[in-house]
Amino acid sequence: MAGSTTTTSGVYVQVIEDVISKVRDEFVGNGGPGEGILHELQGLWEMKMMQAGAILGPIDRSSAMKPTPGGPITPVHDLNVPYEGPEEYETPTADLLFPPTPLQTPIQTPLPGMGQTPLPGTAQTPLPGTADSSLYNIPTGGTPITPNDYPAVHDSGGETKAGRPSQYMPPPSPWLNQRPPLDVNVAYVEGREEVDRGASHQPTTQDFFTMSSGKRKREDFAQYRAGGYIPQQDGAGDPIPDELKVELLLPPLSMFLYTSVWGHTSSSRPDEVGLQVAQGANAPHHTGPAHQTRVPSRIPQVDGPIPDPYDDALSTPNIYNYQGVVNEDYNVVNTPAPNDLQAATPGLIAQNDIVDDDDDEPLNENDDDDELDDVDQGEELNTQHLVLAQFDKVTRTKSRWKCTLKDGIMHINNKDILFNKATGEFDF
Amino acid sequence: MATFELYRRSTIGMCLTETLDEMVSNGVLSPELAIQVLVQFDKSMTEALESQVKSKVSIKGHLHTYRFCDNVWTFILQGAIFKNEENQENVGRVKIVACDSKLLTQ
Numbered sequence: 001m002a003g004s005t006t007t008t009s010g011v012y013v014q015v016i017e018d019v020i021s022k023v024r025d026e027f028v029g030n031g032g033p034g035e036g037i038l039h040e041l042q043g044l045w046e047m048k049m050m051q052a053g054a055i056l057g058p059i060d061r062s063s064a065m066k067p068t069p070g071g072p073i074t075p076v077h078d079l080n081v082p083y084e085g086p087e088e089y090e091t092p093t094a095d096l097l098f099p100p101t102p103l104q105t106p107i108q109t110p111l112p113g114m115g116q117t118p119l120p121g122t123a124q125t126p127l128p129g130t131a132d133s134s135l136y137n138i139p140t141g142g143t144p145i146t147p148n149d150y151p152a153v154h155d156s157g158g159e160t161k162a163g164r165p166s167q168y169m170p171p172p173s174p175w176l177n178q179r180p181p182l183d184v185n186v187a188y189v190e191g192r193e194e195v196d197r198g199a200s201h202q203p204t205t206q207d208f209f210t211m212s213s214g215k216r217k218r219e220d221f222a223q224y225r226a227g228g229y230i231p232q233q234d235g236a237g238d239p240i241p242d243e244l245k246v247e248l249l250l251p252p253l254s255m256f257l258y259t260s261v262w263g264h265t266s267s268s269r270p271d272e273v274g275l276q277v278a279q280g281a282n283a284p285h286h287t288g289p290a291h292q293t294r295v296p297s298r299i300p301q302v303d304g305p306i307p308d309p310y311d312d313a314l315s316t317p318n319i320y321n322y323q324g325v326v327n328e329d330y331n332v333v334n335t336p337a338p339n340d341l342q343a344a345t346p347g348l349i350a351q352n353d354i355v356d357d358d359d360d361e362p363l364n365e366n367d368d369d370d371e372l373d374d375v376d377q378g379e380e381l382n383t384q385h386l387v388l389a390q391f392d393k394v395t396r397t398k399s400r401w402k403c404t405l406k407d408g409i410m411h412i413n414n415k416d417i418l419f420n421k422a423t424g425e426f427d428f
Numbered sequence: 429m430a431t432f433e434l435y436r437r438s439t440i441g442m443c444l445t446e447t448l449d450e451m452v453s454n455g456v457l458s459p460e461l462a463i464q465v466l467v468q469f470d471k472s473m474t475e476a477l478e479s480q481v482k483s484k485v486s487i488k489g490h491l492h493t494y495r496f497c498d499n500v501w502t503f504i505l506q507g508a509i510f511k512n513e514e515n516q517e518n519v520g521r522v523k524i525v526a527c528d529s530k531l532l533t534q
Contacts, residue, residue, distance in 0.1 A: 048443035426491035
């Protein structure tokens with residue numbers, strides 16, 4: 001494992017240096033924050049990587065702590081000591097692109113600063129002297145380097161010139177390596193955050209999000225619509241004002257929850273949904289002025305199955321109707337543009353809120369949600385193992401799945417492993 | 429050049445994102461510049477994986493969940509076995525997220 005870990009670390013170091021060198025123009029150029037901030041960025045990034053165990057700390061640190069620019073080759077060479085057959089790494093371009101001098105500042109600066117004020121609470125107090133030192137105090141609240149590390153750091157820099165892990169340097173504390181579990185369902189979290197954010201000034205959004213049963217309490221709306229507008233409690237539904245629809249725009253990845261639930265009566269245009277709903281709304285007690293002005297001139301379909309654009313548009317494997325061919329290839333790119341889906345979503349959600357669908361319950365309404373929740377909980381409990389890659393091909397024969405992946409990053413058993421190609425064979 | 433934001437969820441990408449978040453919230457970095465850095469990371473990481481990584485891996489396991497949405501495959505495996513040239517890793521549960529490689533070449 002040492003070999004692949006080292007390679008991963010080496011690639012990471014090169015990626016960092018590549019990124020830093022290629023954004024340098026933006027930092028140094030017109031109006032940019034300057035070279036110092038770029039160094040800070042690199043220093044923080046590398047420090048986090050070392051804490052995560054993704055970069056072999058002693059190597060980078062020893063090169064970063066070199067006090068004199070006398071050895072631009074030495075630190076680079078250090079990086080490659082553990083490699084076997086490292087011809088391609090012997091003369092990395094990073095040597096030319098990134099001389100070791102800039103490395104000094106970012107690493108050295110934060111360590112003393114953090115040692116003095118390790119508490120994150122002191123973040124907002126600017127320290128006398130350079131602005132840099134105060135900057136470092138702020139972000140490292142989660143995983144600061146403990147003061148105990150400082151002597152070791154300097155020892156490794158001063159006494160050991162080789163890039164091998166210094167015997168004087170204790171390995172990082174286990175908790176330093178314990179990164180918070182990566183949330184692989186980032187999209188959902190972000191979606192929730194979006195909703196929460198929207199809810200702060202438009203709480204109705206929140207209401208839609210939790211409204212899956214079609215039942216709601218009157219008080220829910222009373223607090224939202226204090227302006228005198230009494231929302232519909234039964235019947236087919238009201239059209240909703242435009243500003244509400246705007247609020248209903250959700251991130252694309254969270255929307256499939258709704259599409260799965262409401263897809264059977266979905267319409268691809270928000271307006272159509274609103275109009276369609278308004279057509280069926282006959283209960284007089286909840287028709288407001290807003291509704292009168294929005295009476296549709298066009299009569300939409302109110303009964304019978306409405307063609308579902310999602311059924312055709314989404315190329316999700318049609319497993320359940322699957323009967324004929326033995327092999328299927330899922331690699332055809334015919335998923336609609338995200339914009340289309342996003343445009344359709346608000347209408348669907350609006351319908352969700354408005355239609356009282358007790359006797360029109362969609363099939364499989366809550367199926368996948370529960371499953372997703374289970375997965376989420378399981379992943380939060382366990383160490384997160386994650387593979388990020390590109391797929392070349394995914395095929396299925398009966399319950400046997402085969403896929404070819406490439407250019408992947410795996411985070412498995414707390415190790416990062418890179419691969420150029422991967423083949424997967426799964427039984428469903 | 430088209431890139432994926434996929435790799436931002438890797439260790440190196442998360443570390444960069446956290447760093448940028450901190451620097452932006454501290455006011456030393458503009459959000460626009462932070463985005464530029466992230467985009468550059470997308471490119472650099474993709475290039476590095478293409479040019480510097482040669483290893484091959486085989487993955488086997490029980491497919492617990494599969495999902496294909498917006499051209500992204502998601503697999504959740506149970507009892508997965510990862511093998512590369514020199515060693516093997518066993519994982520109780522692993523998630524695979526894969527973007528369509530053809531989208532990069534288009």
